[in-house]
Amino acid sequence: MRDLEVIEMTLPDEERVHVSFKDAMVILTPYTWSKMKEQLIIVLPIVIWLVLFQLIVIRYTTENSLSIGIGIAGVILGLMFFMEGLRLGLMPFAENIGSKLPVKSTLPVVLAFAFLVGIAATLAEPAIGTLKTAGAWIDVGKAPLLFDILNNHSFLLVVSVGLGVGVATTLGILRFLANWRLGYLIFPCVIITIVLTIITYLNPETASVIGLAWDCGAVTTGPVTVPLVLSLGIGISAITGKEETGMSGFGIVTLASLFPIMAVLSLALILYYGGFVSIESIIDNPAQTLQTTQQETVSFMHHPMIQAARVGILAIAPLILFLYLFQKLIMKEGLTKRDEILLGIAFTIFGLCLLNFGLSTGLSALGGQVGGTVPHAFHPPEASLYGSTLGKIIAIIFGFVMGYGATLAEPALNALGIKVEDITVGAFKKKLLMHAVAAGVAVGIGLGVVKFIFDIPLVYLLLPAYMLLLVLTAISKESYVNIGWDSAGVTTGPITVPLVIAMGLGIGKTIGITEGFGILSLASVGPIITVLSLGLFVSRAQVKAEIEEKIELGCPG
Numbered sequence: 411m412r413d414l415e416v417i418e419m420t421l422p423d424e425e426r427v428h429v430s431f432k433d434a435m436v437i438l439t440p441y442t443w444s445k446m447k448e449q450l451i452i453v454l455p456i457v458i459w460l461v462l463f464q465l466i467v468i469r470y471t472t473e474n475s476l477s478i479g480i481g482i483a484g485v486i487l488g489l490m491f492f493m494e495g496l497r498l499g500l501m502p503f504a505e506n507i508g509s510k511l512p513v514k515s516t517l518p519v520v521l522a523f524a525f526l527v528g529i530a531a532t533l534a535e536p537a538i539g540t541l542k543t544a545g546a547w548i549d550v551g552k553a554p555l556l557f558d559i560l561n562n563h564s565f566l567l568v569v570s571v572g573l574g575v576g577v578a579t580t581l582g583i584l585r586f587l588a589n590w591r592l593g594y595l596i597f598p599c600v601i602i603t604i605v606l607t608i609i610t611y612l613n614p615e616t617a618s619v620i621g622l623a624w625d626c627g628a629v630t631t632g633p634v635t636v637p638l639v640l641s642l643g644i645g646i647s648a649i650t651g652k653e654e655t656g657m658s659g660f661g662i663v664t665l666a667s668l669f670p671i672m673a674v675l676s677l678a679l680i681l682y683y684g685g686f687v688s689i690e691s692i693i694d695n696p697a698q699t700l701q702t703t704q705q706e707t708v709s710f711m712h713h714p715m716i717q718a719a720r721v722g723i724l725a726i727a728p729l730i731l732f733l734y735l736f737q738k739l740i741m742k743e744g745l746t747k748r749d750e751i752l753l754g755i756a757f758t759i760f761g762l763c764l765l766n767f768g769l770s771t772g773l774s775a776l777g778g779q780v781g782g783t784v785p786h787a788f789h790p791p792e793a794s795l796y797g798s799t800l801g802k803i804i805a806i807i808f809g810f811v812m813g814y815g816a817t818l819a820e821p822a823l824n825a826l827g828i829k830v831e832d833i834t835v836g837a838f839k840k841k842l843l844m845h846a847v848a849a850g851v852a853v854g855i856g857l858g859v860v861k862f863i864f865d866i867p868l869v870y871l872l873l874p875a876y877m878l879l880l881v882l883t884a885i886s887k888e889s890y891v892n893i894g895w896d897s898a899g900v901t902t903g904p905i906t907v908p909l910v911i912a913m914g915l916g917i918g919k920t921i922g923i924t925e926g927f928g929i930l931s932l933a934s935v936g937p938i939i940t941v942l943s944l945g946l947f948v949s950r951a952q953v954k955a956e957i958e959e960k961i962e963l964g965c966p967g
Contacts, residue, residue, distance in 0.1 A: 449486045449490050453482065453489070457773075459815060468783045472779060477775070478771070478775055481767065481768045488761045488762065488768050492761030497754065499754020502746075503733040507741065509646075510743070515741070524582070525580045529573060530732050532568075532576075533572055536769065541564070541568070548925060550692065554689050554692040555615050555619060556619050570677045571670040578669040582662030582666070583642070592664065593884070599669070607675060611867070621926075624872065624931030627667040628934045629907055630666050632903060660892035660893070718763050718766035774908045774912040776909075777909040778913070781913035788802045814851065823844055830843050830893050831843070834889070838893075843941065849937075850897075850940035851936055854937075855929055855932065855933050890941070890948075894941035894942040897938065901934065906930075907930060910930055911927070
């Protein structure tokens with residue numbers, strides 16, 4: 411092998427293959443189109459549905475359509491470069507480290523790496539920026555603590571979410587190494603989360619943060635965190651031998667969606683009960699914060715590409731630097747496939763910059779517009795388009811259809827479906843899983859619209875759902891527990907999160923409710939319920955088929 415490398419290195423220039431620009435375009439064009447088509451399939455149906463619903467049903471034309479169109483084009487191109495960059499650059503990093511780190515290092519080093527990569531991946535998530543900009547939508551008089559956290563403590567909020575993912579990744583790696591069942595971790599985590607939610611709900615001042623906290627669990631399971639932690643899990647599973655069970659990588663995504671909820675709820679309780687914030691001072695002196703927010707918004711609108719590039723580079727560069735230094739200094743390894751990885755990193759940074767620009771000027775703006783106009787179907791009753799009852803039904807159907815269509819377009823769901831069909835030896839079909847997850851998300855977003863329309867506290871919807879989940883988890887097979895809980899992670903991608911948050915905030919602002927968070931958390935719990943329920947049905951069908959087969963063969967038992 412070494413001789414072949416030497417021969418390859420010493421080949422004269424005239425013996426190397428030279429490709430002209432025209433030939434390169436002929437080779438690259440079909441490949442580029444196939445990657446762009448993947449993103450078009452994700453983005454365009456959602457955009458078309460939003461525009462047509464607003465135009466035909468709500469009878470409103472889209473404002474700033476040119477700016478939104480340019481932004482949506484930026485989303486499509488940004489996603490194309492970003493996802494390809496992850497595949498070429500970041501994922502090989504994590505897989506290589508995950509497969510070799512347990513052999514070369516001690517357990518504390520492995521767990522420390524898992525903790526740090528969880529934090530770094532979260533900070534690089536495109537949807538994290540949505541949380542930072544959501545503060546301008548909040549009415550300080552109705553939700554002062556929520557306003558203060560989003561505007562004055564946005565850095566603490568992001569760090570809390572990152573710490574939650576870091577702890578979750580560490581615990582997920584421990585689970586692989588110790589071969590723990592996922593249910594053993596889910597039960598205490600869900601119970602602690604529910605207790606924190608109830609404590610937060612008991613005080614009106616802290617209750618407004620519940621929707622934000624639960625939505626943060628969905629924000630973290632995006633296109634950066636999920637591939638990285640799964641790659642790390644798969645690499646470690648290969649060492650422990652768990653990959654042979656088909657469960658390699660499963661479970662970390664579930665934990666990464668629960669721990670950030672606990673972290674944000676804890677942050678709110680510490681800030682309020684620890685005396686670090688004063689509700690009276692927040693309400694009496696909001697001018698400085700509002701002025702700062704408005705100045706930042708104006709600055710961003712004047713230089714959108716520069717701002718997007720700055721945010722993108724600051725988000726992804728620390729993660730790349732951390733992975734490289736860890737591999738170089740701790741593992742004492744150089745870069746394999748150096749040119750390919752560097753190209754992937756360049757694609758990732760460029761794609762994230764374009765994506766940030768497109769989300770802020772395009773998709774989030776469109777979601778906010780539609781969210782603000784949907785209530786006109788039923789609100790105010792005396793001047794609504796369709797009357798109170800029919801208008802509310804139309805608004806709920808809008809959320810249901812949007813959730814169903816957006817979920818089926820997620821490429822991560824298609825990949826999960828293939829793996830699940832393989833794990834269950836065809837018993838749980840890919841198409842069945844995809845429609846089960848899509849139905850769960852659709853019901854969740856529909857319930858989110860119901861929450862806004864009738865101003866139902868989020869805890870009244872979440873707590874019964876999670877109590878049902880604990881029962882379903884207790885009676886389900888381990889394989890379906892892994893599949894069901896992780897299926898929620900594929901539903902909250904870089905398109906769904908900013909769009910749903912903007913839509914929720916738009917509806918909330920128009921109706922006049924305190925805050926517009928909570929739809930994402932309901933969209934996440936829905937698919938877990940549907941997949942676990944279907945898993946029970948499939949398991950019973952499998953047992954029945956096995957019994958019938960034994961009877962036909964004349965086998966005892």
